[in-house]
Amino acid sequence: MGRRLVSGGCHPTERKNGDFAALWRLWQLVSWWIVLFSTTACSSIN
Secondary structure (H helix, E strand, C coil): CCCCCCCCCCCHHHHHHHHHHHHHHHHHHHHHHHHHHHHHHHHHHC
């Protein structure tokens, strides 16, 4: 967590890890929206 990614792309391994972290955060956000939408839809129907 302490290391910063080099924006120049000199470290492809760290950049790959950064892309994976971004995809993971995006997936968590999408999952959260799906759960929220499902809960809201079910509660509004009932």
